[in-house]
Amino acid sequence: MSVARRIAAAAVAALAATPALHAHDFWIVPSRFHPDPGTTVAIGLRTGQNFIGDAVRRSDIAIERFFVRQAGRDEPIAGIDGADPAGWLRADGDATAILVYRSRPSFIEMPPAKFEDYLRLEGLERIVDIRHQRGTSGSPGREYFSRCAKALLAGRRESEAVTRPVGLDFEIVPDADPTARAGLFHGRLFYDGEPLAGALVMAMLDGDPSARLSARSDSRGGFAFALPRPGVWLIESVHMVRTWWWFSRADWESFWASLTFEAPGRGAAGGTASRR
């Protein structure tokens, strides 16, 4: 899909009424999105709806990966078990850094009606169809769910690293560093390292519930949003697969991908080697 068509699709999608979310998203909130070199940044975790969330305390037992990729290296994010914020890091500040959080799976069981409500809200109608075809629509929804969250800390210059997957099971990967470009966000969805087509992707602006966009990923996993305003944006998507049911107590496994970053104002044209 060409860039123009992607933007047009995004605009149409944005105009369409987006159903209110009831399931809980999960995202990363750093204390600063533009840290100066050498500064300490507190890393908060949030869960909630419509980009309004409650603080999630660090739980080491629930963390599979929690690190920052900056200056070409991956460094674990130190923190105190049970504390909010969940961790701290020293910002390199040179180029855009990537914060990555991958949770261990949690098990959840829901009544059939609620389970299917949530599937529809997250754009997972194909799972509803599969349950119907298998004659299990009346069965409780049993799933493992995992969080695959990322956030971007802007540096003095943009980073190519943000356009490459970091190896999460399910992740949102920008086509270009969104902390350096105003207006347009092009990205791709990857599941198990492969582009994922047909997934619902949503974008929300911090502090403005009316700024909500949605789109479906194309055959290459691509999607685009025309971000109407600068500010802190959350982009999120949910993917669900069947488990190896004979070995598992869950029938499904879901992955909740999110990406938070601060989009600059219109003055930021992008493509420059240095921002400051």
Add this chain to the structure above:
Amino acid sequence: MSLDNRGCDINNAPLSHHHSSSPAAWIWRDGTDTFQLVRQASRSYARSTRIKKLSATAALLSVCLSLAVLFGRTVLASDHADPQVLREPFANITDLFCFPDGDRLIIVFDIRRSLTAAGPYPLDPYEYVIHMDLHTPLTFNDASEKARYGGSITASENLKDDVTIRIRLNNDTSVKQKTFDGLKNPDQIQVYTGVRDDPFIFPRFFKKNTIAMVLGIPISSFPAGQQDFILWGSALKDSRQIDHVGRSNRTQQGRFDFLNTLPPNQHVAAIMREMASRGKLTDVLKQNAFTTQLPSLFLYTVNMRKYDLVPDVMVYTTKFPPGFPNGRRLTDDVAGLTCQQGDCVLQEIAFIEGGWPRATVNDKEFKSAFPYLADPWAEAAETAPCNSFAPWVVLRSIVPLMRTSIIPLEEVPWSLIIIAVLLGIVFVVGLVTIVNAPIRWYRNRLTEG
């Protein structure tokens, strides 16, 4: 569990322990099942397994016990002040004060705790340094940091000396050498050195002396309009830093002992590293029933806290009235003031060792003029430092332990664990054989008899 519960329950709560409705699933103790185990195993071979964690914990406990046995005597002979291992008592900085008096900034820098013996003292090898950073910006918007540290330093890795005051003492405590880098009109700086009453408001150091260095620096010696001062002190021997002081009751806390040999621009990175490694140790111990209670002890003594990620320096600004933590006056009750902000060890020891109510003023009245410190106590034979108590024993054992290659676990090679297990098996088999041999011999003898 309802849909709305998803957020609250989200992956950060320990996984469910209830059993699956699927008879085929084998649920492990932490709530995962076979499917998840296989998936996780294929995801990364580097993740620690139960066996690895168990082995590491066993090794950890063994080393812990060994350290406690080997170093128990030394530990009990040390007291609370830093560094924890006091091999160089005359490099031991006991206090740093900073307060204004008229047109001068007064700095008091004390060394050698619990001094009662007469001189001369072996001061010749040591150099005492007061550092000041006059350029790094301070902010005062964060109420918690202002209450704890006097202000916020946003980029601590840029801290460096704009002013360096170096002092060497003769063995009779007189000045042997002094240099003032970065200060104007050094000839106008007042300097006093000598034995004085220990000004620390803390029962353990009542009726004790200290070796004091007191400076009265004209405000005109600093750049015009200078309002913010970041200062710290260090003691060196052969150019090697042995002790550090910044804000009072910081490196005195056992969890910060490692900062004593580092400059402040490396403090935050070092604290972050320790926070990570000690957190991992806590996680490992929590996961085994045998050791699950130990982390609650570490919580008070060893583990980093969320307000710890700042360099150990003293902040003084003329924008606010002086008094801890905005600089430090001689009369500031640091034990009480730091307890209000979360660090209460000194206050507790003051109650344990002192009377009631807790002393909040010094045991001798300070002087109103330079050098401000009270006259020294009469010379007396020095007694052995009083004993510390259990948390410090554990701390002394644990802190070096955490520097070992056991932590972090990901870095423990499998080969080492396999060798440790094999050696353990050989040891146990050997022990059983040795013990069994005389028993069998005795049984045979009885049978033959």
